[in-house]
Amino acid sequence: MLYIKCPHCGLRSQNEFAYGGDASVKRPELNKEISDQEWDEFVYLRKSPRGKHLELWHHVSGCRQWIKVLRDTSTHEIFNTYKSEEKVG
Amino acid sequence: MVQNYRLDKIGLVNREKKLSFKFNGKKYFGYEGDTLASALIANGVHLVGRSFKYHRPRGFFGAGVDEPYAIVQLYRNGETEPNVRATEQELFEGLEAKSVNCWPSVNFDIGAINNFLNIFLPAGFYYKTFMWPRSFWYRIYEPFIRKAAGFGVASKEHDKERYEHKYEYCDLLIAGSGPSGLASAYAAAKNGARVILAEDKPRFGGSLLTSDVSINNQSGKEWAENIITELKGMTNVTVKNRAQIFGYYDHNMLVMSERVTDHLPKSEEFTPKQRLWYIRAKQVVISSGSIERPIVFGNNDTPGVVLASAAKEYMKVYGVLVGKKPVVFTNNDSAYETAIEFKKNNINPIVLDSRQDSNSEIIKEAKSLGIDIKFSHVVVAAKGYKKVKSCDIAKISEDKQNLNQIKNIECDCICVSGFWTPTVHLASQSGGKTKFKEEIDAFVPDKSKQKEVTLGSANGVFTLEETLKTSFDKGFELSKAITNNNNSQQIPKVSEKKHSKHDKFWCVPLPKGKKYKRFLDFQNDVAVSDIELAIREGYRSIEHVKRYTTLGMATDQGKTSNLNGLQLVSNIENKVVPAVGHTTFRPPYTPISIGAIVGREIGKHSKPTRKSPMHNWHEKNNAVFVDAGVWLRPRYYKRGNEGLFEASKREAENVRKNVGVCDVTTLGKIDVKGPDAAEFLNRVYTNAWLKLPVGKARYGVMLREDGIVMDDGTTTRISENHYHMTTTTAQAANVLSHLEYYLQLVWPELDVNVVSTTEQWAGAAIAGPKSRDLLQKLFPNTNVSNEGLPFMGFVEANLFGVNARIFRISFSGELAYEVNVESDNGNFMWEKIIEIGKDFNLQPYGTEALSTLRIEMGHVAGSELDGRTIPYDTGLDGLVSKKKDFIGKRSLLKKAYNEKDRQRIVGVVPLDKKTSIPEGSHLVKDPKGKLPNPKLGHISASCWSVEHNNPFSLAILKDGKNMIGSKLYAMSPLKNKTIAVEIVSSHYVDPKGERVRS
Incomplete structure (x- = not known):
């Protein structure tokens, strides 16, 4: 079970969180004309990288904030966590 | 009975406390502090089971967690447990255990014939043999293997333990x-x-x-x-x-x-x-x-062959002798401690040491005690079937390849030590x-x-x-x-005594002309010959060798066998062990009972049970409850001998005729607050929200980004910047996460906050033609007339001193209101409604009547919004704004979503007007069509229409729009039913929606 440092609450067990997928996906702006392909990529297509992955987690049984977690998908090492609005660097 | 192998003055067991126990039906005694293993050995019992594949007799090998053989079926306090290691199970008064993997008994096991047919059971035998003919697998091979394999039987009873x-x-x-x-x-x-x-x-x-x-x-x-x-x-x-x-x-x-x-x-x-x-x-x-590892030699699985450290532990901890004529076979110094311990207890061991010589401190001590030590000697093979009776020993050459001077010596146990892992x-x-x-x-x-x-x-x-x-x-x-x-x-x-170097020796060669089985994995019956065969057949990776031969795959996970297996593979391959590598260690280290993994999360404890503030009233009034998500909701209120059908019909009829009240506390409620709340709702819902006035409610549909309907519900503008959103009971948590996702990550610039208020409000839906009259009596100072509180109106009011919110919304399709009060006042509200409702023939109704009412009205719910339908499919396309953008809108342009014959909701009535259609039935054109019979749609919800007094169902049907009036068949292979049906409008009652506005 992962131990995730919520930037708002501190270190908490994984079972307080829900996984939210790739954090680098950006929703297309509202009212913007976009191609079928662009839209499909946003809705359906995700990479499944081995190694570093910036992902979203939702602290559902805690502060209910969506946070970003930089995690290694093969070792589960967590390098850093960020608030939703924080720059990842 | 005398414990013939118990020593008098040594050990940590409590000799003041005798315990009786049964093994294979026979009664024995042991002491407090014994394990089942030590108590059996004290009684001279060495035969505890049969091996996995060849059903060879097996005894004890270790004294703890590494034990590969002594696995028993345990009986305790009316329950039974398989896969218990006798070396770990502590003795208690009245313990009962039985051997496993033997039939009819451990002493006479028919499966042992495999031992003589072992030429037919080499490595990979199962893979090679049971592959064909294919039809034999289920009927013949599998039942045979199941009966022959396994360590004990799991109980079929509910586990009463905590x-x-x-x-x-x-x-x-x-x-x-x-x-x-x-x-x-x-x-x-x-x-x-x-x-x-x-x-x-x-x-x-x-x-x-x-x-x-x-x-x-x-x-x-x-x-x-x-x-x-x-x-x-x-x-x-x-x-x-x-x-x-x-x-x-x-x-x-x-x-x-x-x-x-x-x-x-x-x-x-x-x-x-x-x-x-x-x-x-x-x-x-x-x-x-x-863990001490064994040296491999012929028939090294015979009962009486034990690890030297285990023999020492049995003596020093339990005061028990594994034998009275021991041979200690070692390649290192540590086994001498065992030999010395035997000697101290007046037993004369013979030590066979594979090393040419050694003169360390401990060996000097052994010599001085007069222990017989034979260097450059090995055990070639154990003799005896159900217990070691003697062994062949030999002098081994310096290169460890040749055996000389083979002779037989008498012994009753062989304590083996191949150094430590x-x-x-x-x-x-x-x-x-x-x-x-x-x-x-x-x-x-x-x-x-x-x-x-x-x-x-x-x-x-x-x-x-x-x-x-x-x-x-x-x-x-x-x-x-x-x-x-x-x-x-x-x-x-x-x-401590300094030890000299151990001998890199782990396997005794076979003497010429002998075919002794030399076991590596004692629990899975994997012998040296099996590994040799696997390598000959081309298996190279240690992971493949493991799976092909099952080496190290038993419940002991190869604690005593892994390294010797690796040694063998590296010897044959002419590699060094690290080049061969080892297989992956995975948890659990020892078998863990399923009960422990599950813990307390069984039955009603597997998820929380949530109850509304009115729950006690429901209970007192004969409610029959149903699980709705984590909530318990009244399904119907039983009167006399009524069943589900009669009661729900009565309740639904009373709503249509008079007035009913339903506990709707479980509906999800979310407060949406902030200056940008209207804009946010406008993006979340498919319909327009910017112009909703204060004091008005609106029905809304929200989609996922892929265009699938996520949830529906009404949202009311309480004040300028404050909205009260309702969700379905099932989706409440998901909707909140969904809203938070967009507010925190996608549109953080919107000044909006959301918070769940589900538990803050108790809700009662009052529905039926007399609901307004009842409401007027409940709120005499509030204008609840059609003008004062029109359809989709909202007003705050006072219920006999309690703050209340009245929403004029309807799920039943009748003139209806929903009254909310703070949860603590829920019961007060409910009792007031019941009390005053008597004058209007009010009856409470449960979820079954609620379903009936919504189904015959053609209102969609979870069974239609099932994660596979878009707004068009459920007849909600009228709510999709063409002007503005919203979550999921772009997906609605997809080709598949716009096919001419796209599925759509319809009503279904059986032609005989009698036969209820099972939910989940498929709609087909030809009931006798060739399989696979093309499915045109499925029945999503069924009820007995109280308005028409015949069965009515909703269905999602291909080209539903143009199918009204057609005749199809509803087929339910599960219920073995085929019903001729007619497709009608999904709005079976009040299609114009006049009642809710009356």
Whole structure:
């Protein structure tokens, strides 16, 4: 079970969180004309990288904030966590 | 009965307390502190089971967790448990156990014929043989294999025992209470760290209980006892025996299984049988020790062949002799301790040492005691079927290839020692690699992956002096980094015998012309010949060899067999062991009962049960409840002999005719507040929200980004910047997460906050033609006329001194209102409605009537919004704005969503107007069509229409729009029904929606 440092609450067990997928996906702006392909990529297509992955987690049984977690998908090492609005660097 | 193999003056068992037990129906006695294994051996019982494949007789091999043979079926307090190791099961009064894997009995087992047919059961036999003919698999092969295989039978009864989970945090978690565990725990605890020390055996001390050493002029055992006593008295220390740390997971989370009452005849009330500890540790000390490995020789599985260390443990801990004419067969010094112990108890052992010579301190002592030592000698094969009767021994050449002077000597047990294998399981599970240590011919942990350190013999350190020194140092160093304290302990003085080097010898060659089976894996019956065959057949990777031969795949996970298997593969392949590598260690280290894993989360405890504030009233008024998500909701209120059908029909009819009240507290409620709330709702819902005035409600549909309907509900504008959103009961949690996602991540610029208020409000839906009259009496000072409170209107009101919200919304399709009060006033509200409602023939109604009412109205719910439907499919396309953008809108342009014959909701009526259509039935054109019969749609919800007094269903049907009036068939293979039906509009009652506006 992962131990995730919520930037708002501190270190908490994984079972307080829900996984939210790739954090680098950006929703297309509202009212913007976009191609079928662009839209499909946003809705359906995700990479499944081995190694570093910036992902979203939702602290559902805690502060209910969506946070970003930089995690290694093969070792589960967590390098850093960020608030939703924080720059990842 | 006399315990013929019990020694008088030695051992730690309590001879004051005799315990009786039964094995295979026969009664025996043992003492408190015995294991089932030690008590059986004391009684001279060595035959405990039959082997997995060949059904060869099997006895005891070890004295603890490494035991491959002695697996029994245990009977305790009216329950039975398979896969219990007799070497770990402590004796209690009235214990009963039986052999497994034998039929009809352990003494006469028909399966043993496999032993003589073993030419037909080589490695990979199952893969090769049972492949064809294919039809034979289910009928013949599988039942045969099932009967022949396995270790015991799982109970089919409900497990009445209690299992608990516990979560714990600590600075240092220490796995194993041997010298390294005790020393590091002591050093860390004295330095202020929070320590958990776990020992899988009942007694603390590990090897100190049996080794001949002294620490600070005390025996090892005394020193261990004193340390443990002191640790137990410290408030920052938790000491647990019978507790196995079996898994090392991510981020220093370890799981420990504590056998709380397995050693007692039964568990006391509210005491768990086992407890699973989830421990998050800042640092982990792996002091799990090492396991002696056998030397491989002919018939080395015969009962009476035991590990030398186990023989010593049986003597020193239990006061039990594994035999009276022992042969000790070794390649190292440690087995001499066993020989000396025999001698001290007036038994004369013969030591066969594969080394040419050795003159270490301990060998000198053995010689001085007059022990018969034969160097350059090996056991060639054990003789005897159900117990060792003798063995063939031989002189072995210097290159270990040739056997000379083979002769037979009498013996009743062979204590074997092929040196020691560090227990690296936990270190390996943590993700760290292992490295091969030449000096000890075994793997030890390499660089730590997580925050752990491996100490003592688990790290390949076999001298007590070094073990204690490094362990005291590590305990201090690790604790200092956490506590910043600086209290170090003096490292005690150790006296121990120095050992000389072991012999890199692990397998006795076969004498010419002999075909003895030489076993590597004792539990899965994998012999040297099986590995040789696998390699001949081209298997190279150790992972493949393992799976093909099943080496190390038994419940003991190859604790005694892995390294010898690797040695063999590397010998045949002419590689060194580290080049062959080893298979992956995975948790659990020992088998863990399913009960412990499940814990208390069974039956009603598997999820929380939520009840509305009116629950007690429902209970008192004969409500029959149904699980709705995590909520308990009244399904119907039973009157007299009514069943579900009669009661729900009565309740629904009363809503259509008079007035009914339904507890709708469970609906999800979310407060949406902020200056941008309207804009936010406008993006979340498919319809327009910017112009909703204060005091008005609107029905809304929200989509996922892929265009699928996510949820529906009404949202009311309470004040300028405050909206009250409702969701379905089932989706409440998901919708809140969904809203938070968009507010926090996608549109953080919107000034809006959302919070769940589901539990803050109790809700009652009042529905039926008389609902307004009732409402007027409940709220005499509020104008609830059609003008004062029109359809989709909202007003705040006073219910006999209690603040209430009235929403004029309707799920039943009748004139209806929903009254909300603060939860604490829920029961007050409900009782008032019931009391005043009497004048209007009000009846409470449950979810079944609620469903009936919504189905015949054609209102969609979860069964239509099933995660596969878009707005068009459910007839909600009228609510999709063409002007504005919203979540999921772009997906609605997809080609498949705009096909001319796209599925759409319809009503379905059976032609006979009598037969109810099972939910889930498929709609087909031709009931006798060739399979697979093309499915045109499915029945999503069924009810008995109270308005028309005949069955009515909703269905999602291909080209539903143009199918009204057609005749189809509803087929339910599950219920074995085929029903001729007519497709009608989904709005079966009041299609114009006049009632809700009346």
